Amino acid sequence: MEKTNPENVLKFCPKCGSRRFVPKGDRSFQCDDCGFHFYINSASAVAALIINENDELLLTRRGIEPGKGMLDLPGGFVNPGERAEDAVVREIKEELNLEVTDYQFLASYPNEYIFSGYKVYTTDIGFLCKVRTMEAISAKDDVNGYEFVKRGSIDYSDICGASIRLLVRYYFDHGKSLE
Numbered sequence: 740m741e742k743t744n745p746e747n748v749l750k751f752c753p754k755c756g757s758r759r760f761v762p763k764g765d766r767s768f769q770c771d772d773c774g775f776h777f778y779i780n781s782a783s784a785v786a787a788l789i790i791n792e793n794d795e796l797l798l799t800r801r802g803i804e805p806g807k808g809m810l811d812l813p814g815g816f817v818n819p820g821e822r823a824e825d826a827v828v829r830e831i832k833e834e835l836n837l838e839v840t841d842y843q844f845l846a847s848y849p850n851e852y853i854f855s856g857y858k859v860y861t862t863d864i865g866f867l868c869k870v871r872t873m874e875a876i877s878a879k880d881d882v883n884g885y886e887f888v889k890r891g892s893i894d895y896s897d898i899c900g901a902s903i904r905l906l907v908r909y910y911f912d913h914g915k916s917l918e
Contacts, residue, residue, distance in 0.1 A: 743858045745779050781849065781860045785827040786814035786903060787868040788845060788910050795887035799834065802883035805852045806899030812906060827866045834882045841869040846909045850902035863902040
């Protein structure tokens with residue numbers, strides 16, 4: 740079992756601090772002292788597929804680990820109490836200084852990656868997004884750069900995360916657009 744697997748990382752009960760916080764084999768842990776039961780669930784994340792006037796897909800370069808320097812779709816985690824739709828609008832503003840004017844659900848895929856020595860499970864929700872204008876675009880937050888790519892010109896091995904590769908493939912295979 741990987742050292743980043745939650746069973747190897749979570750050693751103490753988050754409620755009482757006991758070391759008797761044991762995996763139960765069903766994505767959960769239970770504390771043998773206080774009875775606290777904890778499930779490993781998937782975190783929600785959003786990814787935006789933005790197409791320019793030349794029918795090119797906007798990809799970003801990751802500025803942080805995991806996958807620093809690799810291609811990615813702009814997006815990020817959904818905050819507690821936030822709708823996924825609001826998260827994609829917020830993330831695009833934070834990362835690229837772009838204003839989303841319309842969006843449509845495209846597809847979702849499970850993902851996992853290592854962050855701070857811990858395996859994080861996510862459900863990545865892809866939205867096809869329309870932006871007001873590309874004029875104000877700038878790499879911000881955890882984005883180190885951006886580029887536009889045409890269908891058929893992507894090296895998928897340079898894209899960070901299986902779910903992001905799947906979302907990009909799904910888009911190019913189905914050719915959807917927002918009018």
